[in-house]
Amino acid sequence: MDRGAELYIEHGGRRLLNLASNNYLGLAGAPELRDGAIRAVQEYGASSGASRLVTGNYALYDQLDREIAAFKEQEDAVCLGSGYAANLCVLSSLADRNTVVFSDRLNHASIVDGILLSRAEHVRYRHNDLDHLAALLSKHADVPRKLVVTDTVFSMDGDVADLEALLPLCRDHGALLVLDEAHATGVLGRGRGLAHALGLQDEVDVHMGTFSKALGSYGAFIAARRDIVDGVRNFGRAFIFSTSLPPAVVGASLAALAVVRGDHSRSERLMLLTSQLRGVLRRLGFDIGSSSTQIIPILLGGNEVALAARDFLMDQGVFAPAIRPPTVPEGSARLRLSLRADLEEEDMALLCAGLEALAAQGGP
Numbered sequence: 276m277d278r279g280a281e282l283y284i285e286h287g288g289r290r291l292l293n294l295a296s297n298n299y300l301g302l303a304g305a306p307e308l309r310d311g312a313i314r315a316v317q318e319y320g321a322s323s324g325a326s327r328l329v330t331g332n333y334a335l336y337d338q339l340d341r342e343i344a345a346f347k348e349q350e351d352a353v354c355l356g357s358g359y360a361a362n363l364c365v366l367s368s369l370a371d372r373n374t375v376v377f378s379d380r381l382n383h384a385s386i387v388d389g390i391l392l393s394r395a396e397h398v399r400y401r402h403n404d405l406d407h408l409a410a411l412l413s414k415h416a417d418v419p420r421k422l423v424v425t426d427t428v429f430s431m432d433g434d435v436a437d438l439e440a441l442l443p444l445c446r447d448h449g450a451l452l453v454l455d456e457a458h459a460t461g462v463l464g465r466g467r468g469l470a471h472a473l474g475l476q477d478e479v480d481v482h483m484g485t486f487s488k489a490l491g492s493y494g495a496f497i498a499a500r501r502d503i504v505d506g507v508r509n510f511g512r513a514f515i516f517s518t519s520l521p522p523a524v525v526g527a528s529l530a531a532l533a534v535v536r537g538d539h540s541r542s543e544r545l546m547l548l549t550s551q552l553r554g555v556l557r558r559l560g561f562d563i564g565s566s567s568t569q570i571i572p573i574l575l576g577g578n579e580v581a582l583a584a585r586d587f588l589m590d591q592g593v594f595a596p597a598i599r600p601p602t603v604p605e606g607s608a609r610l611r612l613s614l615r616a617d618l619e620e621e622d623m624a625l626l627c628a629g630l631e632a633l634a635a636q637g638g639p
Contacts (some may be wrong), residue, residue, distance in 0.1 A: 276282065279293070280293075280296050280303040280304065282622065284594060286594065288591075291589060291594040292593045294613055295522040295572035295611070298488070299545060300489045300490070301423040301491075302492075305531070305534065308523070308531055308534075309386070311526040311528075311531075312523040315523050315526025318522070322518070323336075323522065324518070326517055327514070328508075328555040329336075331518055338529065339525050342532055343498055347476070347498035348471070348476055349499055349505070351498070352498040353497050353499040353504050354496045354525075355517075356494055357485075357493075358383075358457050360387075360495065360513035360514065361513075362483060363388060363511070364507045364512070365389065365507065366389030366391045366392065367512060368507045368510040369481070369506065370420070371393060372393075374393065374418075374421070375396045375415050375420070376397055378397060378398070378400070378424050379398050384399055386455060392493060393428065400548070403437055405444060409444055412607070422450055422453060423444075423452050423453070428462075429571075430458050431485070432566060433567065433570030433572060435469055435567055435570070436621065437468060438475055439473060439475070448606050452480050452481070454469075454482055455469070455489060456469060458488060459568075460488065461490045461518040468484060470482065480503065481497065482499065483497050486531060489535075489542075490531040492531050493524045493527075503549060542616065544609060545615065548616070551623070552571060559631065562639070570612070571614065573610040574609045577605055577606070578605065581597040584610055591625075591628065591629035593625065596611055597609070597610060598610070634639055
């Protein structure tokens with residue numbers, strides 16, 4: 276497979292419409308990002324040469340921290356090598372063996388690993404079941420240090436966390452709330468994420484997001500109160516002991532932020548396309564669960580059924596990956612459609628024709 280972020284990929288000698296990438300806004304190849312990366316390389320070279328706490332910190336990196344803090348409307352921010360590293364840093368900095376961390380059962384693997392690294396007690400609640408979470412919080416009422424962590428957009432189901440109910444629950448039980456906005460960044464809330472879309476950004480304790488999906492670059496960020504971000508800088512092992520991002524990546528990320536701040540048409544088009552496609556899928560009888568975002572699963576159940584559906588769509592010129600256990604629960608294998616803002620009318624026509632053909636041959 277070649278050029279995996281582009282709208283069309285080459286695979287097995289075939290040209291396929293790419294619905295597998297997280298390049299939701301189509302920014303990975305945008306000229307603004309290319310130019311930002313080139314300027315950074317010309318000024319700073321190819322590598323930072325060390326961790327940010329040693330000599331691997333240039334003015335460019337501090338600028339990105341400041342601009343992310345302003346973008347997320349938080350006191351401070353710090354940028355890191357990946358979303359995985361960011362979740363390890365947040366959880367190992369805020370939690371320890373005296374903490375209980377409550378985590379949605381469908382949270383990303385990096386959250387699970389961050390909790391393990393922190394040595395906190397890990398308590399999982401049923402997906403988006405806040406009655407279950409409330410019962411678990413009450414059960415641990417005597418624990419002084421509690422933290423709730425959740426994805427905002429769930430990467431395999433495309434549904435969203437119920438933040439409007441989750442925040443008062445955290446307040447009532449004295450728990451910090453950490454949000455992983457990886458799949459919402461650049462897409463919801465004028466690019467700022469689900470918390471901003473709902474006007475709840477000031478009530479959330481920690482915002483994590485990535486540059487590697489809708490923003491078309493690489494790396495991640497943590498935005499929060501200054502004392503929390505200072506804690507990550509001083510105790511986050513994945514930050515302290517990693518060489519910082521290459522200058523080209525930082526330059527591209529700064530350019531991506533400028534694009535997203537200045538033009539909301541991409542995210543607006545993306546949401547329009549996803550709404551249209553959900554209507555088509557429901558009309559055809561496909562089970563798409565509770566998806567309300569650019570990630571749309573076609574739930575098929577068995578692994579063989581999902582693989583056959585993937586191969587059928589490839590024959591129609593569309594690549595939609597088959598996601599199977601252990602990535603998703605047993606019996607919930609699916610095709611995962613990742614919509615993108617650079618889909619044109621003819622691309623949507625190709626996709627809908629493929630789905631029509633899949634439905635006609637018994638896909639649902």
